[in-house]
Amino acid sequence: MEIIIIVCYLLGSIPFGFLLTKIFLKKDIRNIGSGNIGATNALRTGNKLIGYSTLVLDILKAIIPLIFIKIYYIDFIYVASLCIFLGHVFPVWLKFKGGKGVATYIGILCCINFYLGVNFGIVWLITFFLFKYSSLSSLIGSLSVPIVNFFIFNDEIIFFFIIMFVLIFYTHRENIKRLLNRTESKTNIY
Numbered sequence: 001m002e003i004i005i006i007v008c009y010l011l012g013s014i015p016f017g018f019l020l021t022k023i024f025l026k027k028d029i030r031n032i033g034s035g036n037i038g039a040t041n042a043l044r045t046g047n048k049l050i051g052y053s054t055l056v057l058d059i060l061k062a063i064i065p066l067i068f069i070k071i072y073y074i075d076f077i078y079v080a081s082l083c084i085f086l087g088h089v090f091p092v093w094l095k096f097k098g099g100k101g102v103a104t105y106i107g108i109l110c111c112i113n114f115y116l117g118v119n120f121g122i123v124w125l126i127t128f129f130l131f132k133y134s135s136l137s138s139l140i141g142s143l144s145v146p147i148v149n150f151f152i153f154n155d156e157i158i159f160f161f162i163i164m165f166v167l168i169f170y171t172h173r174e175n176i177k178r179l180l181n182r183t184e185s186k187t188n189i190y
Contacts, residue, residue: 001076001079004069004073004076004079004080004083005079005080005083007065008065008069008079008080008081008083008084008087009083009084009086009087009092010087010092011061011064011065011084011087012061012062012083012084012085012086012087012088012091012104013087013088013090013091013092013093013098014057014061014087014091014093015037015091015093015094015098015099016037016053016054016057016058016061017029017036017037017038017039017041017042017050017054017058017099018030018037018094020042020050020053020054020057021042021045021047021050024047024050025045025047025050027045029041029042029045030094030097032044032045033045033185034185036099036100037091037094037097037098037099038054038058038098038099038100038101038102038103039051039052039054039055039058039099039102039103040100040102040134040135040187042054042055043187043188043189054103055103058088058099058103058104058107059103059104059106059107059110060107061084061088061104061107062081062084062085062104062105062106062107062108062110062111063107063110063111065080065084066080066081066084066107066108066111066112067111070111077111077112078112078157078160081108081111081112081160082160082163084104084107084108085101085104085105085108085164085167088101088104089101089167089171099171100138100168100171100172101167101168101171102138102141102142102168105120105142105164105168106120106121108164109145112157112160113149113153115152115153116145116148116149116153116161119144119145119148120141120142120144120145121141123137123140123141123144124137124138124140124141125137127140127141128187128189132186132187133179133184133186133187134187134189135172135175135176135178135179135184136175136179136184138168138172139168139169139172139175139176142164142165142168142169143165145161145164145165146158146161146162146165149161
C-alpha cells in the first residue's frame with residue numbers, strides 16, 4: 001500500500017502547467033494571472049494549446065494510474081485517488097504549491113464512476129455559460145457530485161465525494177472571497 005501511496009502522489013504532483021509554459025513559452029506560470037499551475041491559469045498565458053494541453057494532461061495523470069489500480073488493486077482506489085489529488089494540489093517539486101485539483105478530480109471521477117464525471121462536466125459547462133467563472137463552475141460541479149451520487153447511485157462512497165468537495169472548496173478559498181467581493185476574473189475558454 002505504501003508504494004501505491006507514493007507512486008500516486010508523485011504522478012499527481014507532475015506540474016504539467018508549469019512544465020508546458022516553461023518549455024514552450026519560456027515563462028514561469030506562477031508569475032502569470034493567479035499564479036496557479038492549473039489549466040485555467042495556463043489559458044491566461046494567451047496560448048490556448050498550452051491551456052487545453054494542461055487540462056488534458058492533468059486529467060490523464062489521474063486516469064492512467066487509476067485504471068491500473070482499478071484492475072489490480074481495486075481496494076485502494078479511493079486512497080490512490082486522494083493521493084493523486086493531493087499530489088496535484090501539494091506537489092513536492094514546487095514547494096507544495098500546486099493547482100486547485102479540478103482537472104485531476106475529473107480524471108478521478110471518470111475512473112470511479114464515469115457518469116459522475118459526465119455529471120460534473122455538464123454542471124460545470126452550464127454554470128460556466130451562465131456566469132463565465134471557472135471557479136464558480138468548479139465549486140458547483142464538485143458540489144453536485146455527492147448530491148447526484150446520493151440520489152441516483154445511493155452508494156457508500158458519498159463520504160469520499162464530500163471529502164473531495166471540501167478539498168476543492170479549500171483550494172478555491174481565495175476565489176470564493178473574490179466571488180463574494182465581485183472581484184473574481186471571468187475566464188475566456190474560447
